[in-house]
Amino acid sequence: MPGLHKSEFTNPVVNWIDTRLPVFTMLTKEYAVFPTPRNFNYFWNFGALAMINLMIMIATGIFLAMNYTPNTLMAFDSVERIMRDVNYGWLLRYVHANGASMFFVVVYIHMFRSLYYGSYKAPRELLWMLGVVILLLMMATAFMGYVLPWGQMSYWGATVITNLFSAIPLVGDSIVTFLWGGFSVDNATLNRFFSLHYLLPFVITGVVFLHIVALHITGSNNPLGIDPKGPQDTLPFHPYYTIKDSVGIGVYLIVFAVLVFFAPNFLGHVDNYVPANPLVTPADVVPEWYFLPFYAILRSVPSKLGGVTLMFGAIAVLFVLPWLDTSPIRSARFRPIYRQLIFVLVAAIIVLGMVGGHPPQGIWVVLGRIATAYYFLHFLVILPLLGKLERPLPLPESISSPVIRKGGGPLPYGAAAAPMEKN
């Protein structure tokens, strides 16, 4: 039945709005009194950090787009003009470029948190899958954004990545021609990449919204991986986790600022300060660091279709991860073997990253193949078997019980109830 919302706000203006559009009630429910497990560690900051990072990228991107020209003849010069002539243009560009790196750092840590504490397991499978969708969209957005300055790395990155699709049997070449809008990466390609690079962040924002809705349906996981059993196991989101997130945001901004102000080109390639030249490929074409592990998987098989399939497969296994992991225990704290193997996986991914950054010769080829094999072994073989073979440690009765039994103090103010103290 439709009807006015019965608002509890005392401020007449807020009450008037809230009665007709209960956004204040919704915000209070989802962000102020929202019951959140009381045992979060700092790994639980990274969702909020990713959100902040997305906002920074959109804000700086909008203002950069006001000064950028998506034309092969002018793109490079317009970026140089941003660097030299536009007020604070250098800051906007360096924040945007390094913001992409920060975004992947934050999201990769966010994903590690989910892997370590089993946040992808029931009932949070869809939440996890939406996250993988966000990762894919981020990758597409970052790739197209990297093409826009129209330097050598932009041009040859665009050429190599779009050529991945030529590996598809029969229709591959037609698809690549379609993606390019011509017979090589050219003005048509640059124009559509700019259009999509502007569009996709808003698509990401939409999926992030779904991600958060799904999160607020299931509630957050926590370092113990057990469900809260009552009010004694939770805290209101505000002020406890707004403050904890603020601490993380402070540290994150310091790291970000150091990168932007002291080493803005540390993560970039000098070749991208050379204007695009369709006739000369730079000596070593490598993607940005956040794509290196996938790039290494691509190069690990001496087959065009095989490499491309494995590379996309590396993301595809993440989609089905909730069903590959057969263990009902979420947190690695209570999975003695998984707890070690997850670090072997991280090591394999780091090795893949190093392999991706080196020319495919000598030892790097061998290392790349071993690490690629382990990556898939972990998801496709180890996880399904480990859930059946591993003997988990006993789980605590509840989130609060180990604390209280050890003689921890009484609950902090407002912990037990969720009062409306912060309307």
Place this chain on the structure above:
Amino acid sequence: MSASTHDAPMGAPHGEDIGKRDFLKLIAGAGAAVGLGALAWPLIDSMNPSSDVLALSSVELDIAPIPEGSGITIVWRGKPIFVRHRTAAEIKSARDVKLTELTEPAADKDRVKAGHEAWLVVIGICTHLGCVPLGNKPTDSRGDFGGWLCPCHGSQYDTSGRVRRGPAPINLPLPPYAFTSDTKIKIG
């Protein structure tokens, strides 16, 4: 809603504690506001004229080739500037008019540089709604006052660039300029 903090069931036992909490909130809020402002400023300032645009803010012009009775249009900061070489008759007609007859009274001698009375330099944008008036070429329709005629809504300007008829509210404005020699001017 912060005023409700005092009677809200915060659970804080002492009045002192509430004062401290309010103070901390105020400081934190103020710090966040200053920080957000500092973050917003580079974004906003990036929309102001950039260095390459500001670098275009002065132009030099050799006026020797402009024949008497004619004017030319040059671009300064993206705007048209009329540089008119007035005839003796045009100067006379501009000086003879009574100031009380004008929409915006201004003496012709104040609208030109002393010693260079033959040269009138005005911003060539109609003060009504921004069209560019006609009249630089002797063959153009210059209106009843021999200066400029705006094709959009019929405002008429005299040989001193003052509005004499039509909807325009004020005279054609003067750009900042100076004679660097008898035949050269620098605008801006």
